[in-house]
Amino acid sequence: MSDQVTQKSIDLALQGGGSHGALTWGVLDRLLEDSRIRICSISGTSAGAMNAVVLADGLEKGGAEVGREALAGFWKAVSDAARWSPLQRTLWDRMTNNFSLDQSPAYLWFEQFTRQFSPYQLNPFDINPLRDLIAGTVDFDAVNRCSSLKVFVTATNVRTGRAKVFTQPDLSVDTVMASACLPFMFKAVEIDGEAYWDGGYIGNPALYPLVDDRATRDIVIVQINPLVREELPTTGRAIINRLNEVTFNAALLKELRAIHLLHELIEAEGLESEHYRNSYVHLIHAHEEIQHLSASSKFAAEWSYLLYLKERGRAWAERFIDQHFDDLGVRSTLDLGQLFSDSFRLPQLADTASTE
Numbered sequence: 001m002s003d004q005v006t007q008k009s010i011d012l013a014l015q016g017g018g019s020h021g022a023l024t025w026g027v028l029d030r031l032l033e034d035s036r037i038r039i040c041s042i043s044g045t046s047a048g049a050m051n052a053v054v055l056a057d058g059l060e061k062g063g064a065e066v067g068r069e070a071l072a073g074f075w076k077a078v079s080d081a082a083r084w085s086p087l088q089r090t091l092w093d094r095m096t097n098n099f100s101l102d103q104s105p106a107y108l109w110f111e112q113f114t115r116q117f118s119p120y121q122l123n124p125f126d127i128n129p130l131r132d133l134i135a136g137t138v139d140f141d142a143v144n145r146c147s148s149l150k151v152f153v154t155a156t157n158v159r160t161g162r163a164k165v166f167t168q169p170d171l172s173v174d175t176v177m178a179s180a181c182l183p184f185m186f187k188a189v190e191i192d193g194e195a196y197w198d199g200g201y202i203g204n205p206a207l208y209p210l211v212d213d214r215a216t217r218d219i220v221i222v223q224i225n226p227l228v229r230e231e232l233p234t235t236g237r238a239i240i241n242r243l244n245e246v247t248f249n250a251a252l253l254k255e256l257r258a259i260h261l262l263h264e265l266i267e268a269e270g271l272e273s274e275h276y277r278n279s280y281v282h283l284i285h286a287h288e289e290i291q292h293l294s295a296s297s298k299f300a301a302e303w304s305y306l307l308y309l310k311e312r313g314r315a316w317a318e319r320f321i322d323q324h325f326d327d328l329g330v331r332s333t334l335d336l337g338q339l340f341s342d343s344f345r346l347p348q349l350a351d352t353a354s355t356e
Contacts (some may be wrong), residue, residue: 008328009038009216010282013205016046016180016198016248017224018298019078020290022306024051024222025071026313027284032064034321037328040215041150043165043206045199046180048222049153050074050134053143053176060146061139074137075306081133082301086110089300099305101296102237111296114184126187128177135173144169152209154199155179158188163202163251165209200248207255211279218328220320222313223285225249241295253339256281260336282327283334284320 012031014024028051031037044052051071058070086106093100101107113122143151146168153166155178166175178189178196188195199205210219225248233242259279297305324333 007036007038008218008325009040010218010220010328011041011043011210011213011216012039012052013207013210013219013221013252014042014044014048014051015204015222015224015252016044016048016200018047019301019306020224020293020298020309021047021051022075022309023224023313023316024048025075025306026310026315027222027317028055028071028313029068029310030314030317030321032068035064036325037321039149041152041210041213043152043154043203043210044179045154045203045205047224048205049151049176049179049199052149052151052153053134053138053140053171056143056146056149056151057139059148060142075310076303077133077137078130079301079303079306081129085301087299089302099297099300099302100294101299102294104296107296107299119184119186123186128186130180131173131177134176138173138176140172143171150213152206153179154203154206155181155189155196156199156202158183158195158197161202163199163206164194164196165203165206167209201251203251203255204248205252207252207259211259216329217278218280218282220282220284221252221334223283224290226290227253227285237295244295256336257340260340280327280329280332281334281336282320282324282332284316 010031012028014021017023024047031039032055039055042048042052042055044050051074054070054074055067058067061070087101087110088104088106089099089101090103092098093103119126151167151171153171153175155164155166155175156162157164164178166178174189174191177186178191179199181187181189181197183197188197190196204225207219207221225245227249229242229245233239259281262278327333
């Protein structure tokens with residue numbers, strides 16, 4: 001009798017979140033390490049889109065191991081570039097191992113001025129070091145040739161307010177930067193005469209390209225923006241940050257509700273067919289870690305911090321694989337009915353029960 005384990009295929013939905021995207025790096029690193037898992041498609045927004053194109057570049061050039069190396073190289077380049085950023089932790093924060101920038105004079109100045117002046121006033125030449133970093137580390141010809149991984153990058157059309165999903169063979173530095181364009185920081189990115197802002201406003205990330213994927217039914221959402229905050233925000237900064245989190249999760253929740261309603265319709269009417277396919281939805285989240293990270297920490301990029309986030313992401317992926325590998329291709333492990341109940345709390349992976 002053969003001990004060979006059948007390879008299982010999944011699609012990934014990767015959220016944006018600045019340097020918190022290093023959590024997703026850790027998740028990807030662990031998934032790529034497991035030869036039993038094949039990633040078919042990735043839908044990503046902002047940092048999620050960056051992780052996706054970096055991975056596609058590596059996969060096209062040398063498979064999973066080169067993909068892991070490409071991700072590590074990209075995040076190291078992010079950290080190296082941030083050495084010269086004025087947004088640095090205070091001495092006290094360094095001494096107390098706090099990665100928040102809330103007390104950083106440069107961050108406080110930056111926060112205040114971006115609320116009063118637009119990037120068209122503050123940054124008329126649209127200088128964006130991240131654009132140069134992406135252009136210097138990602139070979140978009142390789143990304144667009146990549147046949148082993150389909151990549152979907154979401155941006156928000158400024159004029160229509162609708163999602164625009166870019167995919168191969170049209171991925172570029174511009175499409176990725178459009179997906180990551182925070183309107184208070186950068187000018188809208190122009191592509192083919194249309195202006196785009198960060199995709200998180202309308203799809204963080206977009207799920208519908210993955211629902212249509214015939215290669216697999218399994219959609220694994222990597223959640224790095226908290227759905228639930230146990231502590232009530234009471235300061236101006238905390239309220240604004242929570243509103244941003246709510247806004248950036250709204251589109252995802254809307255799509256999950258649509259999937260849930262489709263599940264109920266399929267079950268009630270017996271519509272399972274090639275035209276109506278049940279998707280199996282899973283969630284990898286770093287809820288505990290994110291609860292204690294301030295919004296300003298999304299701008300922190302010290303190498304020790306990024307490595308910490310990576311290892312936390314790896315740990316969550318490890319626990320997901322240990323508990324739910326056998327569920328892939330069989331059932332959802334995120335209870336969408338419970339997700340939309342008033343009593344919803346994010347489950348701990350160790351206590352999560354699979355649902356039909």
